[in-house]
Amino acid sequence: MSGVAANQDPKLLRRLLRAKDRMDAASHEDWPVQRLARVSDVSEAHFARSFKEAFGVPPHRYLLTRRIERAMALLRDTDLPITEIAFQTGWGSLGTFGRTFRDITGNSPGAIRARARAAAHELDRVPVCILSAAHRPDLTTAVSEKRRREADDITGSSEKEVL
């Protein structure tokens, strides 16, 4: 075994992918190494190293990144309180969430929310000027759909994770 990524057995990679898919589908759940190793049908001792070799990041780091992605979507698309977002995305404590969030994004959750809101308002203005000049049915649908979802989210429906 040379440890070069290209030399990993494709059958092993396919099983490691299954563990990655499972984390993607339920990133709010706990994913201890023994659970992931079982999904991939490899030994616990072998799992973390194989995963990192295959996907470039250790499994725990990958999970945290997915949780932060999902938290960012919730900050952007909903009015849920930050504590609730931390809870929904799998953190047991607000402190850990805030620290990890800053580590990964370089900003606090509150700052990201404020920035996303500002950007969204600019986007909302785009169709008004574009639509006056051109026919863009897809854009109309997408924007009206986004507004509808925002309205839904305010009334409390929860957002599932996005691939």
Added chain:
Amino acid sequence: MNQGVEVVGLYVRDQEEALAFYVGKLGFRVHTDVRNGDYRWLTVQHPDQPSFQLGLFTPGPPVLDAATAETLHAIVAKGAMPPLVLVVDDCRAAHDRMLARGVEFTQEPVDRYGTVDAGFRDPSGNGWKMIEARR
């Protein structure tokens, strides 16, 4: 004959396995299955889409050298190939039917963006989004 894209190919790890999956589990039909020595040109077709063929190809000789083929097998198995999209009339019904046939779903059907979508993979690792057609 109209102009347009006729065949788009996927890399699969095993053509027999892929055939069993796309025909037996997804309901596609075989369009062409021709061999020339070790080479096998295999395409399948969605029953509602006669002008398009999905090629199920194994990377390897004589087209590719063994090392390149090995790299491609690894990339497919890691799920790193581009996404594929299947449009269906009823995403939840298709999900239930495919799940019963043993399709590996990566995402349960979710209502969003005014439609319903789910995710699954073929045995090789190619990832599909299954989206309900907007009415």
